[in-house]
Amino acid sequence: MDALLKEHFGYDEFRPMQRDIIENVLQKRDSLVLMPTGGGKSLCYQIPALKFEGLTIVISPLISLMKDQVDNLKTNGINAEYINSTLSFREIDEIKKKIQRKEVKILYVAPERLALEDFKIFLTTLQISLIAIDEAHCISEWGHDFRKDYRNLKFLKNLFPNVPVIALTATATLKVREDILKQLSLKEPKIFISSFNRKNLNLIVMQKKNVFNKILSLIKEHINEPIIIYCFSRKDTEKIAQRLNENGFKSLPYHAGLSNEIRKQNQELFIKDKVNIIVATIAFGMGIDKPDVRLIIHHTFSKSIEGYYQEIGRAGRDGISSDCVLFYSKGDKRKHEFFIDQIQDEIVKNIALGKLNKMMVYCENTFCRRKNILRYFGEFFPEQNCQGCDICLNFREIKKSITDKSLIFEKIKEVKSYDKILFEKLRTLRRKIADERNFPPFIIFGDISLREMSMYFPRNDKEFLDINGVGQRKLNDFGNLFLEVINSYIKENNIIPEKFHRRNHKKRVRHLSKNYQKTKEMILKKIQIEKIAEVQELKEGTIINHIEKLIEGGEKIDINYLLPSRENLEIIKSAFKKIGTERLAPIYNYFDERYSYEEIRLVRAIIKSGNYSEEISEENNYYKRLEKIKENFPNAYEPWKTEEDNELRKLYLVNTPIDEIAQILKRQPNAIKSRLGKFGLVGD
Numbered sequence: 001m002d003a004l005l006k007e008h009f010g011y012d013e014f015r016p017m018q019r020d021i022i023e024n025v026l027q028k029r030d031s032l033v034l035m036p037t038g039g040g041k042s043l044c045y046q047i048p049a050l051k052f053e054g055l056t057i058v059i060s061p062l063i064s065l066m067k068d069q070v071d072n073l074k075t076n077g078i079n080a081e082y083i084n085s086t087l088s089f090r091e092i093d094e095i096k097k098k099i100q101r102k103e104v105k106i107l108y109v110a111p112e113r114l115a116l117e118d119f120k121i122f123l124t125t126l127q128i129s130l131i132a133i134d135e136a137h138c139i140s141e142w143g144h145d146f147r148k149d150y151r152n153l154k155f156l157k158n159l160f161p162n163v164p165v166i167a168l169t170a171t172a173t174l175k176v177r178e179d180i181l182k183q184l185s186l187k188e189p190k191i192f193i194s195s196f197n198r199k200n201l202n203l204i205v206m207q208k209k210n211v212f213n214k215i216l217s218l219i220k221e222h223i224n225e226p227i228i229i230y231c232f233s234r235k236d237t238e239k240i241a242q243r244l245n246e247n248g249f250k251s252l253p254y255h256a257g258l259s260n261e262i263r264k265q266n267q268e269l270f271i272k273d274k275v276n277i278i279v280a281t282i283a284f285g286m287g288i289d290k291p292d293v294r295l296i297i298h299h300t301f302s303k304s305i306e307g308y309y310q311e312i313g314r315a316g317r318d319g320i321s322s323d324c325v326l327f328y329s330k331g332d333k334r335k336h337e338f339f340i341d342q343i344q345d346e347i348v349k350n351i352a353l354g355k356l357n358k359m360m361v362y363c364e365n366t367f368c369r370r371k372n373i374l375r376y377f378g379e380f381f382p383e384q385n386c387q388g389c390d391i392c393l394n395f396r397e398i399k400k401s402i403t404d405k406s407l408i409f410e411k412i413k414e415v416k417s418y419d420k421i422l423f424e425k426l427r428t429l430r431r432k433i434a435d436e437r438n439f440p441p442f443i444i445f446g447d448i449s450l451r452e453m454s455m456y457f458p459r460n461d462k463e464f465l466d467i468n469g470v471g472q473r474k475l476n477d478f479g480n481l482f483l484e485v486i487n488s489y490i491k492e493n494n495i496i497p498e499k500f501h502r503r504n505h506k507k508r509v510r511h512l513s514k515n516y517q518k519t520k521e522m523i524l525k526k527i528q529i530e531k532i533a534e535v536q537e538l539k540e541g542t543i544i545n546h547i548e549k550l551i552e553g554g555e556k557i558d559i560n561y562l563l564p565s566r567e568n569l570e571i572i573k574s575a576f577k578k579i580g581t582e583r584l585a586p587i588y589n590y591f592d593e594r595y596s597y598e599e600i601r602l603v604r605a606i607i608k609s610g611n612y613s614e615e616i617s618e619e620n621n622y623y624k625r626l627e628k629i630k631e632n633f634p635n636a637y638e639p640w641k642t643e644e645d646n647e648l649r650k651l652y653l654v655n656t657p658i659d660e661i662a663q664i665l666k667r668q669p670n671a672i673k674s675r676l677g678k679f680g681l682v683g684d
């Protein structure tokens with residue numbers, strides 16, 4: 001096998017997973033392979049094809065690529081051919097004869113060919129050793145790229161029950177995965193999921209304002225490096241390419257409206273580094289395998305996360321750090337909707353709309369992009385900070401100085417930056433305490449608290465209490481431990497902590513206007529918002545506004561009776577902790593509209609009330625909460641044992657419902673899900 005690899009492909013080593021996959025195929029077992037673009041999928045069927053005696057059939061939707069793929073194999077000394085609509089009847093006939101003479105090892109065909117009766121009959125006369133289905137996600141309506149012709153592949157297993165099938169794709173969510181297995185009726189398939197994380201890609205989302213100037217600045221940062229700019233329309237590609245040329249940056253357009261020759265020529269010039277910028281519609285890139293694209297710009301956001309990930313998959317295939325910048329504006333939604341509206345099939349249309357929505361949520365969210373994308377593909381990303389997205393790197397656009405020749409975004413030096421070394425020390429301490437008590441660390445203190453500690457250096461109980469998330473009970477339980485670390489750090493490093501006066505909520509609203517006063521009184525009487533609004537002849541939103549202001553002003557009003565339920569309160573709070581309290585929309589979207597804006601606003605008010613709310617809602621409750629959870633699920637938050645993991649996998653594989661698994665393993669259903677996620681077994 002290694003000899004074949006070296007001989008035909010020039011590689012010394014297999015990439016992760018390739019060997020396992022190939023061995024599975026050689027044992028004539030079915031496989032489903034999920035691997036990101038550039039992961040080396042094709043080798044997984046090409047090597048077995050060389051080992052097997054008969055013919056390997058490769059089904060691929062990319063007719064434009066077939067010739068290149070076949071040429072490429074031929075130059076590697078492998079007898080490959082393709083049959084598709086670009087060939088004449090006579091050419092096809094000749095290839096068929098070659099196949100019958102067993103002079104061909106690998107045959108590429110498009111899926112529509114398999115619908116032809118005489119072609120099917122032709123296939124049955126051959127000795128077929130392996131069927132490879134590339135871009136397998138095309139078979140699923142749940143994918144972003146559904147192709148009706150792929151449904152023709154259903155019959156393959158009936159026709160060739162003993163021939164192993166390998167289905168491959170670079171983009172498949174859990175739903176699509178299941179659909180592929182079902183549609184192809186694979187027999188006890190082995191599923192190979194390699195991580196979809198592309199560490200070297202920096203994922204950046206920017207506001208689509210002043211976009212051309214921003215593009216210029218980005219290009220200047222990547223001077224002479226291969227760059228692809230994806231546009232929505234042919235017109236955009238032409239226009240931007242022209243403007244870039246006017247500004248002294250050599251660039252070429254690429255879109256389906258150009259003649260074949262021009263397209264081919266432009267592509268060649270790009271591949272050969274004669275022109276470093278190509279401005280294209282998303283059609284560009286399917287047929288190229290250029291490893292050193294350093295910057296991919298999306299002038300308009302993609303219509304789905306799958307699509308986006310596939311497009312940026314063309315950057316940095318060599319593993320070197322590359323940037324992917326997407327320009328986002330809500331207004332661009334209409335462009336996509338126009339096309340989605342043309343879809344006849346209602347189901348397909350709705351799926352497309354759902355995907356568009358998810359893409360927009362991705363752009364608007366304010367938590368790690370990588371985590372977000374990987375979660376979409378059912379993969380759990382364990383790191384807190386990916387070090388490679390605008391959120392984690394804390395990029396902020398410099399909006400005004402666009403004309404400035406300098407960088408258009410820079411890593412902001414946080415005005416209130418925290419001491420990272422102290423932060424790490426506190427994290428270590430937190431982990432230690434959490435381990436001792438078998439708690440998840442965030443129950444001790446959230447990161448926000450630790451950051452504040454490493455920013456404000458509290459030295460005594462009083463100052464410690466001023467830290468976000470510290471209440472009396474936590475002060476009693478953990479104060480000494482944390483203060484000890486902080487104080488010795490202050491001493492070692494001669495730090496002079498500034499006086500901090502963060503708790504502006506302690507300043508009361510001086511003159512409560514009549515309306516505010518009324519709202520306050522009614523809240524104290526625990527009257528529902530609806531009623532308060534009615535009495536005051538104001539909108540409910542205004543009343544919520546009052547409540548927010550009152551709490552910010554330090555009024556001690558208890559609004560817990562207005563909140564959905566303790567459980568929901570905690571759920572929403574934890575989302576705020578993750579995403580931040582600045583904007584409501586991301587939280588709203590995060591829950592897929594499960595909670596109303598009003599509920600979310602109220603929870604935010606509680607959080608903003610700081611100490612007070614921490615005391616009420618968290619401090620008094622977190623032990624109780626934990627005890628309560630443990631009543632039902634005694635193993636909750638305990639470390640996982642190997643036997644448990646094995647049991648978990650077994651239960652999952654025989655399709656035991658999550659809730660049942662939770663009962664058996666005595667852990668919470670969410671814990672079960674996330675554990676499965678770690679094994680790549682279950683998505684959202």
Ligand SMILES: [Zn+2]
Pocket residue numbers: 367368369370371385386387388389390391392393
């Ligand atoms: Zn990130």
